[in-house]
Amino acid sequence: MKNIDGKDVERPISPHLQIYKPQITSVLSISHRLSGIFLGLGLVFSVFHVFFLALGEQSYTIWQCFSNSLIGNVLLFFWLLALVFHALNGLRHLLWDIDVGMSLDYVKWSGIAVCIFSLVLSFILAILIWV
């Protein structure tokens, strides 16, 4: 990362996951990053999906052997879960940026709300897609 004056900054290395006692705040923070990385993988898979679709029916059918398999569907479910979670928790971060919900109590409760809503919403999505 470059500083405002264009110099490389050696920032302190954070967070020390092994030393830190897990709390809802820290667990959600690291989950936000992990779900982000996982969603990045999903984004790459969607590129493959569109790419094989563009190549034509034959290539698409071959790709579907994987994407329509059990593993493909399980992955899709977890990508949906990750997307809903990352979006809701991201919203929490955006609200903090405009100084909404920063009190310790609020941070804890909104964290629990994010977990519950992510599960409920992705369950509803799964029903809409697979049932």
Place this chain on the structure above:
Amino acid sequence: MKNVVTHWKIQRFTALAIIPLSLWLLYSIVCLKGFSFHRSYDWFSNPLNGILIILFFVISFLHLKLGLQIIVEDYIKNIKGRNIVILIIDISCYIFAGIAILSVFSILF
């Protein structure tokens, strides 16, 4: 990315943009049940869907690139190694976004 402030702003603006785009994407996934070839192809041939999926890919890859950069900066102490990893992430994001755009265009036209 020029500096921390621009990085911070673009990270937030892309986040805001992805919210409506992913709602539309989820709606599309529900509509495309099973992702059969013809249904998916017809769906992408619609110019509105084509434009929205391109926007989704471009903005998401930008958001991904910025997010991964922060994670790398937090966990890789060696600045030289860190910059190499960030460069690889950047190039990969551009390549994948490019493939996505070309694919959607070839379906659209």
